[in-house]
Amino acid sequence: MTVERQSPPPRPILGEALRLGVPAVMGMLSHWVLSIADEYMVSRLAIGATPERGYRAIGNVHVASIYVLALVITFNALAVGTQAVAARRWGEGRRDAASGVLRTALVMVLALSALLTPLYIAFAGEMVRLFTGETPSIDRDIVxxxxxIRFWALPAMMAIYVLSGWFAGVGNTVIVMMTALLVNAVNILLNWVLIEGRWGFPRLEERGAALASTIGTHAGLAFMIAYALMSRRFRALNLLRRWRPEREVAGRILRLSAPSFLHYAAVHGGFMVFLAAIIPNTREGAVGVAASAIVWVSTALAFMIAFGFGNAAATLMGQSLGAGDPARARHSVWVCAWVSLAATLPVTLTCALAGPWITSLFTQDPEVIRVSRWLFLIIASFQLLDNFGIILAEAFKGAGLNFFVMVVEVPLNLVLFLSLSWWWGVGLNWGVAGAWGAMIPYVLIFDAVMITAFQRGVWRRGQA
Structure with missing residues (x-):
């Protein structure tokens, strides 16, 4: 049967990559700004004690953010499935079917968040005690x-993930960028007000950063819903007005999202163990935690560029396969990869050469600056190659091969990376640099597998 095409002729690939990739990168960068703003602003806490309070506050917020990464952002996997199915339906010219994907996905995340939110809030303390332990490097009560506070934003965060995935799948990454910018603006303003207690508000310190992020997330969701209901482009689709979840669509989203969920849960959980359990137990203690936090958020800028263009690659892969054009799908992914590399290169070089100066923006502690210098160099050693691994992995997801990506990365993270980081960092007492050095074999093997599999055409086997 021939599917009637309602979509326009394909645009030049470079233009499409930039049209989708640049807003996606801006959206990713705004998430980076959210993290760096929290840590920078708490690092300036003026409690009249010593500079140690500032870098300990960085460690507290960073470890808490890693818990959020593992326990909340993992559910961004539902956005992966939503994006893949929506992109394929949109590429086939089936606009009503693509709209049904969004409604079904929203019902799924609302039901899930209603179950998880009270559980997360009730057991937050137990989770921190279980993973972080009794280390003096972290204040468990503050974490x-x-x-x-952050877990109250769980329903809003999950809804934003699904909406972002759907809009990206149909080729509108601008709204994702605008939402992220709004979230950041609200968060930064409220950080300034609540962390140190301005305009008559109480001084909440690290708790103020959490409350600012929670309020900003709800503001972002309100903005996305308003856009979906009132924008000229999507108003006719009745995106949020005909709530009839489709069982077949839900099953397809779950089939595509389940591997990504397990993937994200394992990988983010691995990083949670690394940053919340291994790093605090290295010989540098709180200094190592602070240095790791600063390097993590600073180098994340380059990774966010790669993930932004990876999002574009996933969309172009899904739409091109839906339109029956595998040659365009392959070429689109490589265009996204090379454009991303060009944008990543200056960031990587800056972090490698100016690491101590970057750290000094957060703290003047000489030990934190000394330790972070080596961490910047370790990450720079693999960051450019990892640009290709990230984008090709996202492209595989756009083709519906989420399970393949999971099978490759999860053993590398949970077995190779965690065992080496503990052995080198704690067992051999090489310190925080030894723990971070375990990233090198982990990333290089993953990237080599992604590049080889893509060149061999494994992505052609995908179905969304």
Whole structure:
């Protein structure tokens, strides 16, 4: 049967990559700004004590953010499935079917978040005690309070993930960028007000950063819903007005999202163990935690560029396969990869050459600056190659091969990376640099597998 095409002729690939990739990168960068703003602003806490309070606050917020990464952002996997199915339906010219994908996905995340939110809030303290332990490098009470506040944003965060995935799948990454910018603007303003207690508000310190992020997330969701209901482009689709979840669509989203969920849960959980359990137990203690936090958020800029163009690659892969054009799908992914590399290169070089100066923006502690210098160099050693691994992995997801990506990365993270980081960092007492050095074999093997599989055409086997 011939599917009637309602979509326009394909645009030049470079133009499409930039049209989708640049807003996606801006959206990713705004998430980076959210993280760096929290840590920078708490690092300036003026409590009249010593500079140690500032870098310990960085460690507290960073460890809490890693828990959020593992326990909340993992559910961004539902956006992966939503994006893949929506992109394929949109590429086939089936606009009504693509709209049904969004409604079904929203019902799924609302039901899931209603179940998880009270559980997360009730057991936040137990989770922190289980993974972080008794290390003096981290204030467990502050981390727990931060999480309890952030978990109130769980339903809004999950809804934003699904909406972002759907809009990206149909080729509108601008709204994702605008939402992220709004979330950041609200968060930064409220950080300034609540962390140190301005305009008559109480001084909440790290808890103020958590509350600012929670309020900003709800503001972002309100903005996305308003856009979906009132924008000229999508108004006719009745995106949020005909709530009839489709069982077949839900099953397809779950089939595509389940591997990504397991993938994200394992990988983010691995990084949670790395940053919340292994790093605090290295010989540098709180200094190592602070240095790791600063390097993590600073180098994340380059990774966000790669993930932004990876999002574009996933969309172009899904739409091109839906339109029956595998040659365009392959070429689109490589265009996204090379454009991303060009944008990533200056960031990587800056972090490698100016690491101590970057750290000094957060703290003047000489030990934190000394330790972070080596961490910047370790990450620079693999970051450019990892640009290709990230984008090709996202392209595989756009083709519906989420399970393949999971099978490759999860053993590398949970077995190779965690065992080496503990052995080198704690067992051999090489310190925080030894723990971070375990990233090198982990990333290089993953990237080599992604590049080889893509060149061999494994992506052609995907179905969304």
């Amino acid at each position: 727990t309070a931060y999480l309890e």
